[in-house]
Amino acid sequence: MRDEQTPDGDLLVILRHGPHGTSWLREGLDAALVGAAFGREVALLFMGEGVLALLEGQGPGALGQKGTGPTLEMLEMYDIEALYVEGRAMERYGLEQQDLLLETRCLDAAAIAELVDRNALVLTF
Template sequence: MSSLPSLLIIVRHAPQGTHWVAEALDVALLNASFGGDTALYFCDDGVTALLDSQTRGALDQKGTLNTIKALEMYDIDTLYVDAASLSERGLEPQHLVQQVTPALLPALLKRYQRSLVF
C-alpha cells in the first residue's frame, strides 16, 4: 500500500498554447509511478486533450493523446470528463472516460485526498 495520498488531477486547459496539460500528465505519471492512486478529471477546455484530432500547438507541443493512452500502463485507469464541457463544445465522449455531471463533482472530490488543478 502506498503512503501517498490519493490524487485527483483536474485538467482545465487545452493542450495547445500552454504546458498545463503536459505538466498535469507528468504529475499523474510521477504520482502513479510511486504507487499513488491517481485519477484525472478533464473539464472546460481540458476536454480537448482527449481528442483524436490533435495537432501541434503554437509552442510546437506534441498532442497529448498518446500520453493519455499510455496512462493505463501506469495503473491510471480512472479518467473523468465533465459532461457539460463536452456538450458546450459539441464533442462526443471518448471511450476512455467516465462522464461526470456538475451535481456529482462534490462527491468525486471527496473520493480523493488531494486534488491539483492545471
C-alpha cells in the first residue's frame, strides 16, 4: 500500500527551455544525470518550450556546439525512463508523440500537479 505522505520519486527535473538558445536545458539535464548517477530515482517533465527539446532531427549548432539531443538519447543508460510532457505545450506547438525522440507520457494540469507532489525534490530549469 502506498503511503500518501511518502513521495514515490527522489527527483523531478522540470525542463522549460528549448535546445541551443540558452544553457538552461543542458544544465537542467546535467542535474538530472548527476542525480541518476548517484542512484536517485529521477523523472523529467518537459513543460512549455521544453517540449521542443524532444524533437526528432536536431543537430549541432553552427560552431559545432553539441546541443542536447545526444544527451537525451543517453537517458535510458542512466535509467531515467520516467519522461513526461505537458499536454498543453504539445498542443500549442502542434506536436504528437510520433514527433518525439523518446517515449513520453502526456499530462494535463491536474496530472502535473500530482506528479510534482509525488517527488521529494523538484528542480525547475
